[in-house]
Amino acid sequence: MEFTQLLTVTNVKIMKILVIYYERMFEMNKVEVKDFKSCLKPMPDILVSCKGENGEVNALAVGYAGNCSYDPPMVMVGIVPSRYSYHMIKETGEFVVNLVPESLREKYGYLGSKSRRDEDKLVKVDVSYKEGLKVKAPILLDCPVNIECTVVDSIMTGSHEMFIGKVEYIHADENLLDDNGNIDYSKINLLKFR
Numbered sequence: 001m002e003f004t005q006l007l008t009v010t011n012v013k014i015m016k017i018l019v020i021y022y023e024r025m026f027e028m029n030k031v032e033v034k035d036f037k038s039c040l041k042p043m044p045d046i047l048v049s050c051k052g053e054n055g056e057v058n059a060l061a062v063g064y065a066g067n068c069s070y071d072p073p074m075v076m077v078g079i080v081p082s083r084y085s086y087h088m089i090k091e092t093g094e095f096v097v098n099l100v101p102e103s104l105r106e107k108y109g110y111l112g113s114k115s116r117r118d119e120d121k122l123v124k125v126d127v128s129y130k131e132g133l134k135v136k137a138p139i140l141l142d143c144p145v146n147i148e149c150t151v152v153d154s155i156m157t158g159s160h161e162m163f164i165g166k167v168e169y170i171h172a173d174e175n176l177l178d179d180n181g182n183i184d185y186s187k188i189n190l191l192k193f194r
Contacts, residue, residue: 045191047098047111048077049129050137052088057129057138059122060085061112064160065097073167075149078160084116089163093151094135097165098143100191107142108191134168144188146171 044066049059064078075097079086089095100108107125114121122129129138132148139146149165156162178184 045100045108046077047100047108047140047143048079048085048089049096049098049140050085050088050094051092051131053091056088056116057122058085058088058116059098059111059127059129059138059140061108064162068164074152074164075147075167076162076164078157078162080160086161089151092136094132094137095149095151095163095165096132096135096137096139097147097149098140099145099188101142101144102189102191104142105191132169133171139171144173144176145183 046062046065047059048062048065049057051057060079060083062077062079066076068074068076077095077097079089085095107127110125111121111127114124121127128141130141131137132139132146135148135150137148139148147165147167148169148171150168151163152166153164154161155164172183176183176187
């Protein structure tokens with residue numbers, strides 16, 4: 001056998017050994033994750049605010065949210081049908097995504113654990129808000145970024161209905177914008193609840 005053939009055969013054997021080694025190493029370091037909710041983190045913990053046709057306003061904590069289209073810009077939020085806000089969004093087709101700063105951790109927890117059926121949560125925890133510019137749903141003034149949305153579609157995915165919202169207007173605290181007018185997320189200490 002010539003030297004180049006021997007080298008090729010040796011290289012192939014070494015590569016096979018390395019592949020087997022890395023496959024075994026990979027298998028040994030992988031275990032099954034039992035809790036699906038923990039596998040796609042970090043996801044933003046947000047407050048979704050809405051306004052019913054009767055004029056009631058509400059906000060609820062939402063853990064399922066994200067961008068779903070850049071052109072046109074759209075976001076989606078997942079809401080359990082038993083939630084009070086679910087029906088408000090269904091009837092009006094509007095909501096606002098509010099990014100939550102760490103400083104609102106306590107209010108976020110309260111808004112996520114109480115129902116508007118029982119009390120006016122926004123009054124109870126002194127949340128400041130005003131009506132959006134493009135939608136009637138309120139923007140929460142203590143949140144650094146507010147994304148006004150109109151529902152363009154929704155889909156039941158099991159436990160949640162995913163509302164797909166076309167972004168109508170984005171508000172941000174002025175001090176958070178970079179020189180190009182984009183949000184500089186390094187300037188925001190967003191809530192990391194989970």
